[in-house]
Amino acid sequence: MAGTGDFAEILDGDVYKYYSDGEWKKSSSGKTVAIINPTTRKTQYKVQACSQAEVNKVMESAKSAQKAWARTPLWKRAELLHKAAAILKEHKAPIAECLVKEIAKPAKDAVSEVVRSGDLVSYTAEEGVRILGEGKFLVSDSFPGNERTKYCLTSKIPLGVILAIPPFNYPVNLAVSKIGPALIAGNSLVLKPPTQGAVSCLHMVHCFHLAGFPKGLISCVTGKGSEIGDFLTMHPGVNCISFTGGDTGIAISKKAGMIPLQMELGGKDACIVLEDADLDLVAANIIKGGFSYSGQRCTAIKVVLVMESVADALVEKVNARVAKLRVGPPEDDCDITPVVTESSANFIEGLVMDAKEKGATFCQEYKRDGNLIWPLLLDNVRPDMRIAWEEPFGPILPVIRINSVEEGIHHCNASNFGLQGCVFTKDINKAVLISDAMETGTVQINSAPARGPDHFPFQGLKDSGIGSQGITNSINMMTKVKSTVINLPSPSYSMG
Ligand code: G3P
Numbered sequence: 001m002a003g004t005g006d007f008a009e010i011l012d013g014d015v016y017k018y019y020s021d022g023e024w025k026k027s028s029s030g031k032t033v034a035i036i037n038p039t040t041r042k043t044q045y046k047v048q049a050c051s052q053a054e055v056n057k058v059m060e061s062a063k064s065a066q067k068a069w070a071r072t073p074l075w076k077r078a079e080l081l082h083k084a085a086a087i088l089k090e091h092k093a094p095i096a097e098c099l100v101k102e103i104a105k106p107a108k109d110a111v112s113e114v115v116r117s118g119d120l121v122s123y124t125a126e127e128g129v130r131i132l133g134e135g136k137f138l139v140s141d142s143f144p145g146n147e148r149t150k151y152c153l154t155s156k157i158p159l160g161v162i163l164a165i166p167p168f169n170y171p172v173n174l175a176v177s178k179i180g181p182a183l184i185a186g187n188s189l190v191l192k193p194p195t196q197g198a199v200s201c202l203h204m205v206h207c208f209h210l211a212g213f214p215k216g217l218i219s220c221v222t223g224k225g226s227e228i229g230d231f232l233t234m235h236p237g238v239n240c241i242s243f244t245g246g247d248t249g250i251a252i253s254k255k256a257g258m259i260p261l262q263m264e265l266g267g268k269d270a271c272i273v274l275e276d277a278d279l280d281l282v283a284a285n286i287i288k289g290g291f292s293y294s295g296q297r298c299t300a301i302k303v304v305l306v307m308e309s310v311a312d313a314l315v316e317k318v319n320a321r322v323a324k325l326r327v328g329p330p331e332d333d334c335d336i337t338p339v340v341t342e343s344s345a346n347f348i349e350g351l352v353m354d355a356k357e358k359g360a361t362f363c364q365e366y367k368r369d370g371n372l373i374w375p376l377l378l379d380n381v382r383p384d385m386r387i388a389w390e391e392p393f394g395p396i397l398p399v400i401r402i403n404s405v406e407e408g409i410h411h412c413n414a415s416n417f418g419l420q421g422c423v424f425t426k427d428i429n430k431a432v433l434i435s436d437a438m439e440t441g442t443v444q445i446n447s448a449p450a451r452g453p454d455h456f457p458f459q460g461l462k463d464s465g466i467g468s469q470g471i472t473n474s475i476n477m478m479t480k481v482k483s484t485v486i487n488l489p490s491p492s493y494s495m496g
Contacts, residue, residue, distance in 0.1 A: 022215030059237035061216030066188035089118035128184030147491035158186035160239030171197025181474035267419025289448025338371035348394035418461030420449035
């Protein structure tokens with residue numbers, strides 16, 4: 001159970017502690033932040049509201065711990081990460097319980113998130129050992145005008161202190177996708193969890209604590225964005241920010257200083273359906289891509305662009321599957337569970353009402369009870385409707401009927417977002433041409449968008465982000481190349 005057994009030390013009364021300098025602590029602010037259970041809409045947990053002085057302390061420890069960690073052999077760093085991965089998987093049940101209570105993630109998906117996270121950490125350890133164990137050797141005479149008098153040796157060095165800010169929808173997995181690469185590369189890491197998801201994050205961090213990482217190398221500060229948000233992201237001790245979330249990321253990137261940024265800020269992933277597509281495959285993928293975790297995924301299908309000639313048939317097939325979705329509490333492992341907050345539910349409702357006023361066809365009746373919104377397919381959506389462009393982050397999916405592939409590509413590319421997209425057709429040549437024309441970081445052919453497997457590159461164009469993620473890219477992003485040049489007194493040619 002959460003907060004008991006191995007996790008008892010992270011809880012003080014009914015308030016979870018924060019993690020600084022290798023210890024679980026109460027904030028001297030004496031204040032707490034309540035975490036509301038999306039299903040019951042009552043306070044489920046409380047966490048510490050850390051102060052700016054506590055953030056300063058964490059930054060100091062992170063800086064000194066990083067120096068020692070950078071001198072720790074790579075194989076030893078990997079060994080500790082493997083240990084943390086095993087402990088994480090061993091404790092999947094209490095962590096999944098937190099995910100169910102804090103973010104209403106369906107029970108089975110909550111367990112999968114923790115297991116996937118353990119696997120991600122192990123893979124990161126292995127990948128890090130390989131890619132960080134190698135550097136480059138360059139010789140000067142390949143550039144015009146040079147003799148072979150210079151040997152250049154390059155290696156990858158850590159950046160220093162990485163600030164990781166994961167989102168509510170994968171608080172554990174998207175935290176470890178930053179923690180693993182940061183640590184294997186010799187950085188220290190400060191984690192600022194999302195409010196919903198903070199307790200899952202604290203349990204996950206405790207698994208790293210149990211694995212025996214050095215004091216101060218990992219810290220986790222909880223609190224109000226208004227008090228410590230900007231303070232953290234503009235802190236002079238931070239050498240890199242890895243953020244996943246909404247458009248707060250745009251504000252962060254404007255305020256951050258001369259440091260590398262890794263940002264993933266959402267998407268409006270289009271699903272383009274051609275006349276020759278296998279409509280049963282498309283319908284299955286629309287359900288998985290549009291409605292899993294109630295549409296609260298950056299990579300969810302957020303608009304279907306279907307050729308008019310097959311639109312009726314596709315809508316009928318999708319509706320038949322929507323009717324089978326189980327709606328209810330996450331504890332019962334329902335397909336559609338309450339969205340994360342009341343304000344999210346209100347926002348989604350605003351999009352639905354706008355579509356209603358402007359004449360979209362409601363394939364199901366709009367139904368809401370608290371934060372629980374029943375799945376809804378909106379047909380005959382037009383570009384003047386907000387739902388055609390905005391990200392609902394809820395179980396509401398618009399269908400726009402198109403008369404040409406170009407119309408579909410045009411709609412996709414007119415979006416401010418450019419995360420992923422997908423195209424369904426049996427003609428691979430057409431699929432590749434459409435993929436090339438779509439301005440998104442990834443295009444899936446004949447499958448719904450998805451980030452995983454976690455070692456695949458994951459990136460967004462335009463407002464969807466900065467940089468590329470995926471295990472290898474994240475390790476590289478959290479390092480910098482360092483060169484040492486050996487200058488010889490006279491040219492030297494091997495075997496010359
Ligand atoms: O930020 C990415 C997340 O929202 C989606 O991840 O694994 O569901 O494709 P995934």
